[in-house]
Amino acid sequence: MDFVDVVTTHLCRTLTRGEAERLLAGTELLAVEAGSTIIREAAVGEGLYFLFEGKVEVKRKRTDGEATRLAVVEAPSLFGELSLVVGGPSTATVSALTECRLRLLRKSDFHARLVDGDLAAYKLLGAVAEVLARRVLRLNDTMVELSERAHPITHVEDLARLREKLFSEWSF
Amino acid sequence: MAGVDDVNHYFRKAARVMDLSSRVERLLVTPYREVKVDVSITLDSGELGTFIGYRVQHDKSRGPMKGGLRYHPTVDMDEALGLASLMTWKTAVVNLPYGGAKGGIAVDPATLSARELERLTRRFVQQIHDIIGPQQDIPAPDVNTNAQIMAWIMDEYSTIHGFSPAVVTGKPVDLFGSRGREEATGRGVVWALEEMLADLGGGALKGKRCAIQGFGNVGSWAARFLHERGAKLVAVSDVKGGVTSPEGLDVPALLAHARQAGSVAGFPGTDAVSNEDLLALEVDILIPAALGGVLTKENAKDVRARWVVEAANGPTTPEADEILHARGIPLLPDIYANAGGVTVSYFEWVQNIQQFTWEEDKVNAELHRHMREAYATIAKVAREHRVPLRTAAFIVAIGRVGRATVLRGV
Numbered sequence A: 001m002d003f004v005d006v007v008t009t010h011l012c013r014t015l016t017r018g019e020a021e022r023l024l025a026g027t028e029l030l031a032v033e034a035g036s037t038i039i040r041e042a043a044v045g046e047g048l049y050f051l052f053e054g055k056v057e058v059k060r061k062r063t064d065g066e067a068t069r070l071a072v073v074e075a076p077s078l079f080g081e082l083s084l085v086v087g088g089p090s091t092a093t094v095s096a097l098t099e100c101r102l103r104l105l106r107k108s109d110f111h112a113r114l115v116d117g118d119l120a121a122y123k124l125l126g127a128v129a130e131v132l133a134r135r136v137l138r139l140n141d142t143m144v145e146l147s148e149r150a151h152p153i154t155h156v157e158d159l160a161r162l163r164e165k166l167f168s169e170w171s172f
Numbered sequence B: 001m002a003g004v005d006d007v008n009h010y011f012r013k014a015a016r017v018m019d020l021s022s023r024v025e026r027l028l029v030t031p032y033r034e035v036k037v038d039v040s041i042t043l044d045s046g047e048l049g050t051f052i053g054y055r056v057q058h059d060k061s062r063g064p065m066k067g068g069l070r071y072h073p074t075v076d077m078d079e080a081l082g083l084a085s086l087m088t089w090k091t092a093v094v095n096l097p098y099g100g101a102k103g104g105i106a107v108d109p110a111t112l113s114a115r116e117l118e119r120l121t122r123r124f125v126q127q128i129h130d131i132i133g134p135q136q137d138i139p140a141p142d143v144n145t146n147a148q149i150m151a152w153i154m155d156e157y158s159t160i161h162g163f164s165p166a167v168v169t170g171k172p173v174d175l176f177g178s179r180g181r182e183e184a185t186g187r188g189v190v191w192a193l194e195e196m197l198a199d200l201g202g203g204a205l206k207g208k209r210c211a212i213q214g215f216g217n218v219g220s221w222a223a224r225f226l227h228e229r230g231a232k233l234v235a236v237s238d239v240k241g242g243v244t245s246p247e248g249l250d251v252p253a254l255l256a257h258a259r260q261a262g263s264v265a266g267f268p269g270t271d272a273v274s275n276e277d278l279l280a281l282e283v284d285i286l287i288p289a290a291l292g293g294v295l296t297k298e299n300a301k302d303v304r305a306r307w308v309v310e311a312a313n314g315p316t317t318p319e320a321d322e323i324l325h326a327r328g329i330p331l332l333p334d335i336y337a338n339a340g341g342v343t344v345s346y347f348e349w350v351q352n353i354q355q356f357t358w359e360e361d362k363v364n365a366e367l368h369r370h371m372r373e374a375y376a377t378i379a380k381v382a383r384e385h386r387v388p389l390r391t392a393a394f395i396v397a398i399g400r401v402g403r404a405t406v407l408r409g410v
Helices: A003-011 A017-025 A081-086 A107-116 A119-149 A151-167 B004-017 B022-029 B077-093 B114-128 B147-161 B184-199 B217-228 B251-261 B318-326 B340-354 B360-385 B389-408
Strands: A028-032 A037-039 A047-053 A055-061 A067-074 A077-079 A093-096 A100-106 B033-042 B048-059 B065-071 B099-105 B137-141 B209-213 B232-238 B241-244 B271-273 B285-288 B307-309
Touching (some): A003 A017, A017 A119, A047 A081, A067 A077, A077 A119, A081 A107, A081 A119, A107 A119, A151 B022, A151 B389, B004 B022, B004 B077, B004 B389, B022 B389, B033 B077, B033 B114, B048 B065, B065 B147, B077 B099, B077 B389, B099 B114, B114 B147, B137 B340, B184 B217, B184 B340, B209 B217
Parallel strands (some): B065 B099, B209 B232, B209 B285
Antiparallel strands (some): A055 A067, B048 B099, B232 B241, B241 B271
16 A cells, blocks of 8 residues: 555645655554554543554543443544644544554654644644544534434423513413 | 314414414424224114224313314314314413313214114213313213213213213203303304404494304304394305395294204295305305305305304314405404303303302303403404404413413423
């Protein structure tokens, strides 16, 4: 597989082949088996993962300890982008659903490139922003869906409105 | 007939004026309980007769549910639901402490002997006795059911639950019935009409030309009371046909003829008129007092009456209602106009519970008060919100049912 190809055609289209090659040169190739954990929730995030092959699952623990699946990510894709931007402990666990091939761009390497003014790093930031934007959109939809599902609240408000109306405007 | 769609159409029209949410609409429209039972009896021939009985209880926020039982081949769940919901709004319009219900048996009682009819009625009571009751659901006479059938219902229910005259109304006066019950709907129709005429500048009933479609209990009593007030009855009809006389019919003689002949048709000294043509006669007041759905989008444009009074349940389809409104013909809606019957049913129930009998004057005075107060409220809403009387009546009803519902808590 040509990693450079995948990056320039799918993951970050603004990168030239040369930029992609130089960026990937600093990354670490990982091959993981199905079922193994790639990122552990609450552990310090290591950086951005380029997923070239396979399928991973993103889960987060609820307050009752049960894990909720947030997403399934299929290659080619990126994950771990939050750690690149905000740092701190990882907010979710990512584990391989199938055998996966990935490359890890370490946070320290990425920051060094930003400081150096490496255009490729800035282009990659754009790609990360795009991933984040898509996540926000999906989150918005989920919010609306959950608020619609949370029937009792609007039902109660509805009845409060009705009561108000029936005892003022429509009282006779 | 007044199917659930028509009733809900008028309900929604009022709900839109009140700006109710769809969730609240659904809350108010959804029936409390629908019951369908097998009513099988052994026929006189020894064969098994299988019939289906229905009872729909629509809303009980304002009190026990109330509504008629009809014996008719067209009875089904949809019709019962529409009429049950109509009863909720009707009892609320005249401010009775009741909710709405309706039911019946899909049967043509003309095919049954009196003994079969009694067995059928008692069997039906056995099937629904645990959902009716003086504080739960109180049936009453309706299409093809009468005081005798109500007496059987009372008796059968009482054998199961002990002495319970208040379980059903419209009973014979000799068996816990109320004076003035039989003529109550017709009387209420005429009082309602008087209120409207006074309010809309129509003047007195004296000399007004009236046409009544239907000469059953409601139509015939309305004819008598109109006649008493000096109105001129120029046409009446029933299932077998109609009669008309431009100078006005001799009502006492007509009543005698109808009693004897079983129909108004053929009344001497008159011209024949069809049920359809009667609706298009040039009169002051048109009173459909028979079936539902007789004023339609096809014939509403031909109506030449100045006022329409719905003595029947649901005689006007929603399209016809729009046409009459657009033509500026005021219409007294069924949920108010024919509420006299259920109002005196309420008095009967009150007397049964009190074990005390009212004089007929008291019954009539109380009925008159309910009709007057209801009209005043409807007219006020109609004026304030510039809506037709029907929409105003529904608004009054929805307001009352809605307040009881939210006060109880949902």
